[in-house]
Amino acid sequence: xxxxxxxxxxxxxxxxxxxxxxxxxTAAGGISMLVAQPAAANRPAWTQTPGKGMNSYGSPxxxxxxxxxxxxxxxxxxxxxxxxxxxxEQLNGVITPSGLHFERHHNGIPDIDPDQHKLLIxxxxxxxxxxxxxxxxxxxxxxxxQFLECSGNSGALLSPTPMPRTCAQLHGLVAASEWTGVxxxxxxxxxxxxxxARWLVAEGADAAMMSRSVPLDKAFDDALxxxxxxxxxxxxxxxxxxxLFLPGWxxxxxxxxxxxxxxxxxxxxxxxxxxxxxxxxxxxxxxxFTFPMGVKSVIxxxxxxxxxxxxxxxxxxxxAWSGAGRINRVEVSADGGKSWAQAALDQPVLTKNLxxxxxxxxxxxxxxxxxxxxxxxxGSVQPTRESLMAGRxxxxxxxxxxxxxxxxxxxxxVGNVYV
Amino acid sequence: xxxxxxWLITLLYLTAGTxxxxxxxPSLGTPLSAGExxxxxxxxxxxxxxxxxxxxTAKTGTSVYLANCMACHGExxxxxxxxxxxxxxxSLTSDRPQKTIGSFWPYATTLFDYVRRAMPYQTPGSxxxxxxxxxxxxxxxxxxIIDQDKELNAETLPEVKMPNxxxxxxxxxx
Numbered sequence: 183x184x185x186x187x188x189x190x191x192x193x194x195x196x197x198x199x200x201x202x203x204x205x206x207x208t209a210a211g212g213i214s215m216l217v218a219q220p221a222a223a224n225r226p227a228w229t230q231t232p233g234k235g236m237n238s239y240g241s242p243x244x245x246x247x248x249x250x251x252x253x254x255x256x257x258x259x260x261x262x263x264x265x266x267x268x269x270x271e272q273l274n275g276v277i278t279p280s281g282l283h284f285e286r287h288h289n290g291i292p293d294i295d296p297d298q299h300k301l302l303i304x305x306x307x308x309x310x311x312x313x314x315x316x317x318x319x320x321x322x323x324x325x326x327x328q329f330l331e332c333s334g335n336s337g338a339l340l341s342p343t344p345m346p347r348t349c350a351q352l353h354g355l356v357a358a359s360e361w362t363g364v365x366x367x368x369x370x371x372x373x374x375x376x377x378x379a380r381w382l383v384a385e386g387a388d389a390a391m392m393s394r395s396v397p398l399d400k401a402f403d404d405a406l407x408x409x410x411x412x413x414x415x416x417x418x419x420x421x422x423x424x425x426l427f428l429p430g431w432x433x434x435x436x437x438x439x440x441x442x443x444x445x446x447x448x449x450x451x452x453x454x455x456x457x458x459x460x461x462x463x464x465x466x467x468x469x470x471f472t473f474p475m476g477v478k479s480v481i482x483x484x485x486x487x488x489x490x491x492x493x494x495x496x497x498x499x500x501x502a503w504s505g506a507g508r509i510n511r512v513e514v515s516a517d518g519g520k521s522w523a524q525a526a527l528d529q530p531v532l533t534k535n536l537x538x539x540x541x542x543x544x545x546x547x548x549x550x551x552x553x554x555x556x557x558x559x560x561g562s563v564q565p566t567r568e569s570l571m572a573g574r575x576x577x578x579x580x581x582x583x584x585x586x587x588x589x590x591x592x593x594x595x596v597g598n599v600y601v
Numbered sequence: 602x603x604x605x606x607x608w609l610i611t612l613l614y615l616t617a618g619t620x621x622x623x624x625x626x627p628s629l630g631t632p633l634s635a636g637e638x639x640x641x642x643x644x645x646x647x648x649x650x651x652x653x654x655x656x657x658t659a660k661t662g663t664s665v666y667l668a669n670c671m672a673c674h675g676e677x678x679x680x681x682x683x684x685x686x687x688x689x690x691x692s693l694t695s696d697r698p699q700k701t702i703g704s705f706w707p708y709a710t711t712l713f714d715y716v717r718r719a720m721p722y723q724t725p726g727s728x729x730x731x732x733x734x735x736x737x738x739x740x741x742x743x744x745x746i747i748d749q750d751k752e753l754n755a756e757t758l759p760e761v762k763m764p765n766x767x768x769x770x771x772x773x774x775x
Contacts, residue, residue, distance in 0.1 A: 257682075257683055258683055259672075259673060259682055259683065259722075260722065263722075288719070289719065289722065289725065302633060302637075302638070302641055303630070304638045304641075309630070310632065310637075311631060311632060311633060312631045312637070313629070313631070314631075317629040317631075320627050320629060321626045321627065321629075322625070322626060364626070368626040369630070371626075372626055372628055380775045383644050385643075385644070385718075389725050390718070390719040390725070391643070391718035391719060391725070393644065393714075393718065397773065397775035399775050442641055444644050446644075446646065448647070448648075450645070450646055450647075450714070451646075451647045451707065451708045451710070452711060452714065452715070453711050453715035453719075456707050456708065456711055456769070457700060457702075457705055460769070462693060462698055466693040466768055467768045467770055468693075468705070468768060468769050469772040471771055471772050471773035471774075472773070473772075575693065575694070576695070576696050576698060577697070577698055578698075
């Protein structure tokens with residue numbers, strides 16, 4: 183079967199096809215016949231001997247060992263003050279394997295004994311309380327599949343000239359998991375929050391005792407004391423044995439290794455919320471408490487560093503998300519933004535989660551510029567790089583959610599460009 | 602199904618929904634004594650709440666800095682392998698904004714809070730409160746914010762006004 187067998191339905195310029203094309207082709211029995219059946223007499227080697235036995239904890243195929251976190255870096259003289267990034271272009275679907283969830287630590291991963299770990303709630307409460315992990319397992323829990331994004335994600339795109347980087351290197355500080363835990367509201371209500379309280383100050387049990395102030399209305403809205411990630415106990419690199427999870431808000435606030443919550447009337451103005459995760463504007467003022475992550479999308483395939491072997495039919499795919507709610511639609515351009523086609527969205531589209539988008543594209547072998555643009559349920563549209571940069575101070579890199587462009591060269595090489 | 606039964610089922614459904622939303626827990630939290638809270642609470646608020654007893658000056662802070670901070674932050678807070686702590690005054694609107702304690706940080710109390718919780722990097726929690734007041738004073742002195750002899754303690758530290766204090770705007774107000 184060749185590309186010619188498809189009925190080509192253009193949806194936008196430069197080869198973008200109707201997003202329903204793949205679905206139609208499958209229904210007609212087209213694509214499913216691509217795989218030829220091996221002749222019975224010519225069995226592959228692995229079908230000729232019994233396979234390996236069971237094992238207590240599985241791991242990926244030995245042929246997948248190149249799927250690793252990338253861009254691992256730490257501040258000078260340290261090993262645990264930095265980040266590692268999720269290999270977005272090597273994954274599909276929306277859930278990030280726990281072992282590939284990006285990391286951002288401030289002084290390493292603590293080796294916490296869960297039997298000695300306690301969560302304290304005190305401050306402006308009627309009853310200061312302590313909770314053990316064992317105790318918390320008896321509380322009502324809920325599960326949510328939602329994204330977590332570091333507010334410094336994509337900051338490398340503030341560089342005046344586009345750096346030759348992969349999708350993961352540029353955008354890999356985002357991941358999605360099923361988070362399971364106790365709604366924080368239940369624990370706060372048990373402690374009895376006093377009427378004058380407006381904030382809580384969360385603190386981790388890492389060597390940096392990382393601390394952030396969180397508005398109480400968020401805590402009562404959808405904050406979770408997360409105990410499980412993708413069905414198993416949270417990994418040490420993601421906050422074992424418990425972390426705060428604040429859906430849609432900058433990742434730094436979802437304090438890992440959570441061990442103390444102080445309820446207050448004012449924010450504590452910690453180092454991380456003032457000197458680090460604030461946003462400097464070009465007029466010299468700085469914004470505090472820019473919590474929600476903006477509407478954003480990125481094409482993960484094709485993307486920087488990949489090579490398209492030859493012209494033909496491809497599926498453009500990527501991820502879209504918004505800290506304000508659900509993704510309403512994603513549009514894709516193959517001509518540098520001159521025309522846009524609506525992409526198909528994998529279902530279900532969940533609030534404050536990564537949404538997988540897909541659209542067919544017939545690459546004719548000529549240079550092309552691929553872009554994606556997300557719109558969320560509130561009508562917020564992902565900004566262009568130019569509009570995002572307006573008013574920002576030089577080097578202010580948090581909350582970068584502008585449209586990403588990938589240039590496909592005549593030789594099939596894909597790279598990061600600005601349009 | 603009678604109207605009454607339908608009404609009853611609706612009521613049960615609504616009640617269940619309300620209960621779930623309110624999120625009733627088994628109330629298994631262990632009460633904390635005031636002493637237990639005090640031992641764990643290291644948060645320092647901008648008004649000084651949470652600052653411990655003790656004091657220090659830039660003079661006494663010099664040796665604390667040289668022994669614990671200089672290796673990463675350089676002599677006198679500049680030129681180190683990690684964050685520059687001193688200088689950058691007036692740079693925020695330039696092409697190379699330099700966000701240091703002196704040029705950027707809005708609250709002096711944050712410096713005490715952060716040093717106590719997270720520094721020195723290799724041995725966090727190892728400094729005595731007097732040493733933390735002293736090194737806080739030294740860094741504020743290097744940034745020309747206080748005099749060399751100014752004593753910092755739980756009363757005087759919150760009174761220190763940072764040069765960039767008025768340039769912060771709240772993007773979120775609960």
